[in-house]
Amino acid sequence: MLRLILIIGIIYVVIKIRKVLKKLNESKNQNFPGTENARIDDVMIKDPFCEIYFPKREGHHLKYDGKDLYFCSSTCREKFIAGRSEK
Ligand SMILES: [Zn+2]
Known part of the structure; x- marks a missing residue:
């Protein structure tokens, strides 16, 4: 029984970490605005x-x-x- 609680706990933590990593990736992508605009302005x-x-x-x-x-x-x-x- 204790093992089952431990496994559920680990799964819960893994899901939490994945959510945080996903958020980090999304904010990383937003850190590069203007790179496309710079190329457009070069015409x-x-x-x-x-x-x-x-x-x-x-x-x-x-x-x-x-x-x-x-x-x-x-x-x-x-x-x-x-x-x-x-x-
Ligand atoms: Zn002129």
Whole structure:
């Protein structure tokens, strides 16, 4: 009878440890955000003003007409804004 209680106790402990390990694995996976985003930001995009291709992460962002625009330099961005406001 004592052996049975011991076996049940061991099984209980093993199940508990497994649950803790599962939680640890899940939190480990959450420790690597942004690795995918960094790869996405590395794409080449076209400057809508001077039509030069450059890496998106180095771009100068502008929210224009509900769209996200990226320029190769702040000068291009300013010229683009100036050009649009004239019309
Ligand atoms: Zn440009």
